[in-house]
Amino acid sequence: MAENLRVAVIGAGRMGADHIQRLHTRIHGAEVAAVIDIDLDRAKAAIADIPGAQAFATAAEAYRAGGINAAVIATPGFLHEQALLEALELDLPILCEKPLTPDAASAWKVVEAEQKLGRKRIQVGFMRRFDAEYAQLGGLVRSGELGELLMLHCRHRNPDTPAGFTNEMLINDSVVHEFDVIRYLTGEEITSVQVRLGKASSKAPAGQHDPQHVLIQTESGVLADVEIFVNAQFGYEVATQAAFEDGIVDIGRDAGAYLRRAGRWGGAVTPSFIERFGAAYDVEVQTWVDAALRGEIGGPSAWDGYATAACCEAGVEAQKTGEKVAVALNEKPALYGAAAGGAAQ
Numbered sequence: 001m002a003e004n005l006r007v008a009v010i011g012a013g014r015m016g017a018d019h020i021q022r023l024h025t026r027i028h029g030a031e032v033a034a035v036i037d038i039d040l041d042r043a044k045a046a047i048a049d050i051p052g053a054q055a056f057a058t059a060a061e062a063y064r065a066g067g068i069n070a071a072v073i074a075t076p077g078f079l080h081e082q083a084l085l086e087a088l089e090l091d092l093p094i095l096c097e098k099p100l101t102p103d104a105a106s107a108w109k110v111v112e113a114e115q116k117l118g119r120k121r122i123q124v125g126f127m128r129r130f131d132a133e134y135a136q137l138g139g140l141v142r143s144g145e146l147g148e149l150l151m152l153h154c155r156h157r158n159p160d161t162p163a164g165f166t167n168e169m170l171i172n173d174s175v176v177h178e179f180d181v182i183r184y185l186t187g188e189e190i191t192s193v194q195v196r197l198g199k200a201s202s203k204a205p206a207g208q209h210d211p212q213h214v215l216i217q218t219e220s221g222v223l224a225d226v227e228i229f230v231n232a233q234f235g236y237e238v239a240t241q242a243a244f245e246d247g248i249v250d251i252g253r254d255a256g257a258y259l260r261r262a263g264r265w266g267g268a269v270t271p272s273f274i275e276r277f278g279a280a281y282d283v284e285v286q287t288w289v290d291a292a293l294r295g296e297i298g299g300p301s302a303w304d305g306y307a308t309a310a311c312c313e314a315g316v317e318a319q320k321t322g323e324k325v326a327v328a329l330n331e332k333p334a335l336y337g338a339a340a341g342g343a344a345q
C-alpha cells in the first residue's frame with residue numbers, strides 16, 4: 001500500500017461532507033483525492049477548500065481518471081451494493097456507511113465478492129463501536145464484573161427525518177445500528193425480531209408509523225427492546241440501559257455543562273448525530289485508515305453488514321405482521337473468524 005490513502009468519497013451529502021472534512025482536517029495518513037456526487041455542484045462545493053482534489057458525477061469516471069487507492073461510500077443505503085462491487089473489483093480498501101445494503105440477498109452478494117478476493121476489504125460504518133461509552137459498556141460485559149448481561153433497553157430518537165425516509169428505513173437505516181451494537185455488546189447473533197406499532201405521532205410524515213417498538217432476542221436469550229422514534233422533535237438521543245445480574249448501567253445521556261441561572265437548572269440537548277458521535281466517527285475513520293495502510297480492516301466487517309441486513313429484513317417483515325420473525329443466516333465464511341457477532345474491532 002502507498003504512503004497515504006488517496007480516498008474517493010462517494011456521496012457528498014450530510015455524512016459524506018462530514019467525512020470529507022474529517023479526512024481533510026483531522027485524519028492522518030489519508031487525503032481526499034476525489035469526491036463523487038450525482039449532483040456535481042455538490043461534489044465541487046465539497047472540495048472547494050481541498051487543493052488537488054477532483055469532483056466527478058460517477059465513481060466510474062473517478063476510477064478511470066486514476067490516482068485513487070481507497071473508497072468511502074456515503075450514498076443512500078440502496079445504492080451501496082453497486083458502489084461496493086465496483087470498488088471491490090478494483091481491490092480497494094472501503095469504508096462503507098451503514099447499512100452495508102438494506103437486505104440480506106444483496107449483502108450476501110457483497111460478502112461473496114469479498115470472498116473471491118480472499119481478504120477483508122470492507123469496513124462498515126457502525127460508529128457506535130468506537131464511542132467511548134459503548135466501549136466501556138462492552139468492557140463491563142466482557143469482564144463479567146457485574147455478572148451476566150440480561151436485558152438492554154435502548155432509546156433511539158431523531159428530531160426529524162430527511163425527505164424520502166420510508167417506514168422500512170426506521171428499521172434498515174436506524175435500528176440497523178441497534179442490531180449491530182447488540183451483536184457487538186453480547187458477542188452473539190440475533191435470533192428473532194418483533195415490531196409492535198402503537199399510537200403514532202401526528203408529526204410523522206405520511207407513510208411512516210412513528211414511533212415503533214422493536215423486540216430483539218439473541219442466541220443466549222438476552223432480550224433488547226428498542227424505541228425507535230425518528231420524528232421526536234426535541235433533539236437527538238441514542239441511549240441504553242443495560243440490566244446485569246449485579247448492576248444497572250446507563251449510557252448516552254446528554255452530557256456537557258450543567259447550568260444554573262435565573263432560578264432554573266439544565267443543559268443543552270444534543271441536536272444531531274454529528275455532535276453525539278463526532279468523536280466516534282473520528283476514531284472510526286482513523287482506525288480504518290491505519291488498518292487499510294496495513295492491508296487490513298479495523299472494525300465491523302462485511303459479515304457484520306450481512307448479519308445486520310438479515311436482521312433488517314426480519315424487522316421489515318415483522319413491521320407488517322406484528323409477529324416474532326426468526327433471523328436466518330447463511331453459514332459464516334472462515335474469512336470472518338469464529339467469534340459471533342460482536343467481536344470484530
Ligand SMILES: NC(=O)c1ccc[n+]([C@@H]2O[C@H](COP(=O)([O-])OP(=O)(O)OC[C@H]3O[C@@H](n4cnc5c(N)ncnc54)[C@H](O)[C@@H]3O)[C@@H](O)[C@H]2O)c1
Pocket residue numbers: 010011012013014015016036037038039042057058073074075076077079097098099125126127173273277
Ligand atoms: N453512521 C451514521 O451515524 C450516519 C449518519 C447519517 C447517514 N449515514 C449513512 O450515510 C449514507 C448517506 O446518508 P446521508 O444522510 O449523508 O444522505 P444524503 O441524502 O444527505 O446524501 C447522499 C448523497 O449521495 C448523493 N447521491 C445520490 N445518488 C448518487 C449516485 N448514484 N452517485 C453518487 N452520488 C449520489 C446525493 O446527491 C447526496 O449528496 C447512508 O447510508 C446513511 O445511512 C450514517
Ligand SMILES: O[C@H]1[C@H](O)[C@@H](O)[C@H](O)[C@@H](O)[C@H]1O
Pocket residue numbers: 158173174175177230273
Ligand atoms: O442515517 C442516520 C444515522 O445512521 C443516525 O446515526 C441514526 O440515528 C439515524 O436514525 C439514521 O437515519
